[in-house]
Amino acid sequence: MLLRHTTSEVKEREGLTINPAKTCQPIGAMYAALGIHGCLPHSHGSQGCCAYHRSTLTRHYKEPVMAATSSFTEGASVFGGQANLLAAIDTIFSVYDPDIIAVHSTCLSETIGDDLQQITRKALDDGKIPEGKYVIYASTPSFIGSHVTGYANMVAGMASQFAVSTGEKKDQVNLVAGWMEPSDMRELKRISKEMGAKIVLFPDTSDVLDAPQTGKHVFYPKGGVTVPELKSTGDSKFTLALGCISAEPAAIALDKKCSVPFETVDMPIGLSATDRFIMALSKAAGVKVPDSITAERGRLVDVMTDMEQYFHGKKVALFGDPDQLIPLTEFLLDLGMKPRHIVSGTPGGRFDKRMKEILERAPGANFKNGLNADMFLLHQWIKNEPVDLLIGNTYGKYIARDEDIPFVRFGFPILDRIGHSYFPSVGYSGGLRIVEKILGVLMDRQDMTANEEKFELVM
């Protein structure tokens, strides 16, 4: 047993987190910043943070992840990091020539009280920011929230620091992407185009974290939302935030700064959430849902009706990030499955509220988020009530192997497989992919464990 010390007896813990179902804010801020074209994320803290975040993102995407650090030493930690950040800005613009530096803080710089707004203002005043270049920032202390919070904060920072209201409304809708894959963002653009909806999607990591092999390293790949686009978000007629935790703060910021009205919908994962997204986008952009989208939907429903027997009643444990878990859990229910155990390390009452609503259809399901909602707890729950399927990031493989559970990788980080960054999970086509994956592992299990006389040709 790989996790031989995990026993079934669940005890309340107050101090110790074991096998977390989250990580810290800055990595989320770094990921979000990569979704701006020509942007270099900058970690204002000890250089270990930056190294860890770059490594994790690289392992997930198998792609270059460029980011700089303030390289704090003990001196900086005592006397404040302003000098480091100013020096960094200088060096970065000289050497890496980005259009934008997106600075996020760390537990270190937050603990010593560095004020990013003040320091970047000083950089501007000192002429360290070249004409036409930008330094934006987000406060992302690691001791609050999670990687998802950090993502949300940086995205909100993009909105509040770039958006300008010119007084002239534009016929476009802001789409705030919750934490999702480049493939998902690409798919959202495709769907919007198919619907004839003019959108500004931000952030947008497609063509950044799925860059082609060309024999050249393009430091700033062609993807990412551009500065003019970000500026224009203040003139958009509406904002659609995809995910109440990772996307809504940016929508609120836009509303506050530029009075752009907004609606928050779940990330469009699975049938029902995609339905709501399509309806909301249709309404916001004033476009009819074209038949081609209805047909995409119909293809997903087709598989759901035709394959219902294989999903029906299968018990599922899942863990990951709230904006993904919410619609995914709903999708599992739409498929006739039984979500039994759900944890997310990311705190927030919204998760609890939405999950309670959704899980009315699944009486007795365990779910918990925030402090001590970790994979150790999930594993203990599984030991008490075994499941037929586990869904989560790569760390789930240890539980899956110990408990011999079919496992579908979903979420962040996925370190041991490819595909997530190339094939979307959002939209109806993403739903098909999820269904294919789930069916695949369930049927593989059947093929593996069937007695010879029960080995099936057709399924």
Place this chain on the structure above:
Amino acid sequence: MLLRHTTSEVKEREGLTINPAKTCQPIGAMYAALGIHGCLPHSHGSQGCCAYHRSTLTRHYKEPVMAATSSFTEGASVFGGQANLLAAIDTIFSVYDPDIIAVHSTCLSETIGDDLQQITRKALDDGKIPEGKYVIYASTPSFIGSHVTGYANMVAGMASQFAVSTGEKKDQVNLVAGWMEPSDMRELKRISKEMGAKIVLFPDTSDVLDAPQTGKHVFYPKGGVTVPELKSTGDSKFTLALGCISAEPAAIALDKKCSVPFETVDMPIGLSATDRFIMALSKAAGVKVPDSITAERGRLVDVMTDMEQYFHGKKVALFGDPDQLIPLTEFLLDLGMKPRHIVSGTPGGRFDKRMKEILERAPGANFKNGLNADMFLLHQWIKNEPVDLLIGNTYGKYIARDEDIPFVRFGFPILDRIGHSYFPSVGYSGGLRIVEKILGVLMDRQDMTANEEKFELVM
């Protein structure tokens, strides 16, 4: 052991085929005919043929497969099937009201010498074919070739029976689809559109065999190449045939009838074959390859370079249809894998020639097609030289289980999984899917068999 009687000693066989890697012509003709809009395939033979073909296609697509039959009885077999076919045409136009009936023959009707051209001519003369409706036909005796041949014959029939040369050339390229999935045909249309190439793709089973669930059974789904499109193929400036066995005959027919020049390229599966397809289409349509396509290519190459270690030197056995096996084998070689054993039941010297060329990079590989090139032989070869991966249709699962080989489903028929009809295998994106699938099963194997201390988080 599921195949307990298969031993490793390979003996030449002359009479007995065991576990065939092919099936008969008519099913291919039926599949092809479904790729015309408003067409009802008709099986001129005993009703068992039609039932078997519809069942197999239905199991593969999990979709309605409508087709009619001449319902031969002993009388018809003795006295000829003309009366049956004429009656069938009458009934079909009355009840099912298709635009086109596509008749294919069977071993039965061919053996007794029914002449489809003559009978359909008689139907026309007798006024049994309503104004504006069509009956086309293809001779597809089961005792010649294979399901692939039948497909090719029906597609050639479409071309030769519909194409008209008006004398005025159209700025369009005919794309003759070799036997591929609806998803593949959809992808070819997307790629062509992306390239700005005006094409007529035929046949086209997308939106036919992947129809949405709408609560209604649409007898003639919206997809399929239309009659005006088929007619216009005679005026096209060029024909690109995708697959020398399943597509080229139609290109030749068009050249013969309407002097449309043509080129045959491999089905665009994997990197190199897709490269050649893109080059050929670019040349034929007179369009430049856009950056977006180059980027798609780059994403595939990126995964190939980054993941090369997992493919390198892995031995593969594969079976299936020639137009797919040829580029797939080449792709495996591009990935650094070692194709070791290849069989295709479909006869034809072209397969042998192309494979010889391609397999120069894989000395000592076994390959065979045509008579007695069956899965029994493949299995025996595997017993003599075990492999790390098996690729083929669902019937491969018996070998995979017995020999404990990771297995990727590819080809026709796939009866026990979904996905093939929704996600393309052609083009660069299709290559990514193939790569994801192969990597998935290889890594699942590693995860399954690794000792605990060798169980990897990152791969």
Place this chain on the structure above:
Amino acid sequence: MEANKTYPDPSAIREELVQKYPAKVAKKRTKSIIINDPETVPEVQANVRTVPGIITQRGCSYAGCKGVVLGPTRDIVNITHGPIGCSFYSWLTRRNQTKPETDADANFITYCFSTDMQEENIVFGGEKKLKVAIQEAYDLFHPKSIAIFSTCPVGLIGDDVHAAAREMKEKLGDCNVFGFSCEGYRGVSQSAGHHIANNGVFKHMVGRNNEKKEGKFRLNLLGEYNIGGDAFEIERIFKKCGITLVSSFSGNSTVGQLENAHMADLNVIMCHRSINYMGEMMETKYGIPWMKINFVGAESSAKSLRRIAQYFGDEGLKAKVEEVIAEELPKVKAVIDEIRPRTEGKTAMLFVGGSRAHHYQDLFTELGMTTVAAGYEFAHRDDYEGREVLPGIKIDADSKNIEELKVEADPELYKPRKSEAELEALKAEGLEINGYEGMMKQMMKKSLVVDDISHYESEKLIEIYKPDIFCAGIKEKYVVQKMGVPLKQLHSYDYGGPYTGFEGAVNFYRDIDRMVNNPVWKLIKAPWETAAGENDGVLEATYAEA
């Protein structure tokens, strides 16, 4: 029993079903679409040719012979003589499960054997290739038996598979080789193939081994093909009751069992259509009575066990059977009690097979569901109306082409298991020996009975009746489901099962409950469609509310 819903006038429906047909076709089809009256049992036109061009559910003679009857026996090498397709399509597609006793036992179920006839074999004859194939099969596998199945061209080109079989049997010595003239064009459906198969099995297998095996209550189970493990469940129940299964025809069977079948004392028949010939012939030749039973449905299973016990007339067996029923039924009842509130009052249609459309009505009845329409793919009038109509059935040209074996009492082995008097006594007690009363007597008045239903008719019926579930086969499955109605495959069971006996009944209840109550069917309409009212939505709305 009457449906507890109101349906349109059946005569009107019948008219609607045929109105689009050409006049001659309409006239013909009308005779196969019957408004049922269980009291009078109207005549159903059955076992007639399908109209060319009609989209039918039916298959062919080869499918009935090789696919249905011979396929399930694990240790025969079944060589299809013909072009490759027929063998390919019948390769593992019927889910005939089989379980060799040891890993060393022969099992060819997973294999597909064919002579893969080529043009030259059509032109110059295929017998030579067939004999080479038989030799190769023998050399590779040394099977006890090799069977040869003729596909369409074989008869036409004049290949004599029987002669080839005889020659090879002699040559090989220790291998029983025999052929079937089951060309696809014979008869009007699979049914011809069943008859041909029965004849061949009777001629070439039954009676080869006269050893009397152990067991006090020894019977053969006929017409049960172990799809989804059905036979395993019946075997379990028999074993529990102390009943000895001498041979099964042919689910989970072996050559050895079939060759010894004539030593049993009773034949019980599941699928009347596919195998009643065998019961008849064995009665005539060996004196073994047969009895129609049904292990589909918990009550039917209990009843079938009681009938078997009644036949044997042994008090110990009767007591044991009651004990087993008392043990098994409450478990089934518990599930029914849980599920029935959710299925009660729902409606079903069954258009499938030769007996299945009848048998499965029992299970639906147990669920409180009403069968509003039913019919067979390949049955004869007796399957609808009962065997009493047999003498009145006209033999048409298509049936005449099927060989009718002349069977006589075996001079040595004929031994009536029950005297005439005993049989009469049993019949007087109500035991239906050598009889079958058909499907229609069990169906409610005014339900529709449609033989060889066409695609067009079934779509119409669904539109009109909006059944909660439709039972048919794979070809129909996704058509019907596209209409928002779940389809239960009763050939392959949708890869579920077993559905026989007590445990099987529970499986079926759960599956039907899942299917008719699955909320996934409510997801079909996109919200913007409902909102905009773009669709007439009548049919769909009904499903959505169902």
Place this chain on the structure above:
Amino acid sequence: MEANKTYPDPSAIREELVQKYPAKVAKKRTKSIIINDPETVPEVQANVRTVPGIITQRGCSYAGCKGVVLGPTRDIVNITHGPIGCSFYSWLTRRNQTKPETDADANFITYCFSTDMQEENIVFGGEKKLKVAIQEAYDLFHPKSIAIFSTCPVGLIGDDVHAAAREMKEKLGDCNVFGFSCEGYRGVSQSAGHHIANNGVFKHMVGRNNEKKEGKFRLNLLGEYNIGGDAFEIERIFKKCGITLVSSFSGNSTVGQLENAHMADLNVIMCHRSINYMGEMMETKYGIPWMKINFVGAESSAKSLRRIAQYFGDEGLKAKVEEVIAEELPKVKAVIDEIRPRTEGKTAMLFVGGSRAHHYQDLFTELGMTTVAAGYEFAHRDDYEGREVLPGIKIDADSKNIEELKVEADPELYKPRKSEAELEALKAEGLEINGYEGMMKQMMKKSLVVDDISHYESEKLIEIYKPDIFCAGIKEKYVVQKMGVPLKQLHSYDYGGPYTGFEGAVNFYRDIDRMVNNPVWKLIKAPWETAAGENDGVLEATYAEA
């Protein structure tokens, strides 16, 4: 050794590397970019702060302490005291393999423990939560040891992890609890963390168990972390030679081994940078000499074994070692002979770690490949220039912040394993006791040595030198590969390995052969690009032809 290709003038390259930097940065970086001369060994500026804003390979002190040194010991519960990130990122990412002897043995390697500090803990202090966490860990797992690792905020808010550890150790009684002040801002790289880790392990673990275990030739293996199973291969070889491994620091180790390590008679050091402190301190306190060895490379492994034998001075051991080498080397040689024609003359760059950039040059040499440039992420001058420069190294502010333990000879346990005379004799024989000559003496003249290379510099170097392979870590991997150059990860080995010893060498040869000769690199250019000549293609063409 000189490269067998002509390269641009290194001085010009150095200028190009720094020309884009702001003046002050350029000046600083120039001191870390050195044109090597193995004879004179120029001074390398090392172990200094990274310029803020520079994209560096480096990590932090926590990573060096928890991630590198303490991580591999399987039966310590390592609790990270801090916000969640640090524990998360160091969770299983270093591939420290470990193999408990039985299924019942403790193994926490797969677990991640954290106090997950929240804002309130930052404001009001986190000691209380830490103590609760320790208690909970104890209650759940009853480990022998619990170690606490401080992350950045911990030191700043004044949490005294050492006091908390002492308190809990006393409270728990049978659990050794100790803390590390390895906050990420300490020092200039991971290196500080190694030092802190060494101090902690020396203080809290080594010396707790004075039992003298069996074995004639007893040594500790220092600075080997069993990535990819490296330690398993070394263990295999030691066992074969009859050498007893008392404790490993810390690959595949246990608390019990570490606590008993001072009873060994020799310390052999693999990764000089991460652990030389331990060798020094154990010599001072217990009288155990240390010796730099290297099990990366087949020849190096053979040499290392011979040195160990020489140290122990036992003829039997010497003979055994020769026997083992004679058995192992030919197998390696056979592979080299096959592969070398394909790798000969190719070039490599190594920028990684604290000793790996040095060790792996041996393997490349065995492949006939030339290292044209190399450097460390977190080394000190002695790792480049050799320990003889140690006295001349100025201790700067960043290093001063790392505690330097005052170690004295243990009154009871100090026992010189070799007398001064014996040591001198061994040295006279050429055995380098307590010494390390650094990387540069081994590298060819005019090769480039770059400390703490930046992303910018490495891209430039690749453009200029077009190496056949580049060795670094995960952050660099896909950047370099995007340039068409394969990158070999020398932290994680690209999830391959082991690469130590004889079997490991073979693994490495095969992997490098695969990487530098893989035709996949020729597929990068789309055919239409080459055809149209749209790209300058100079760099790419070179790769394509390589």
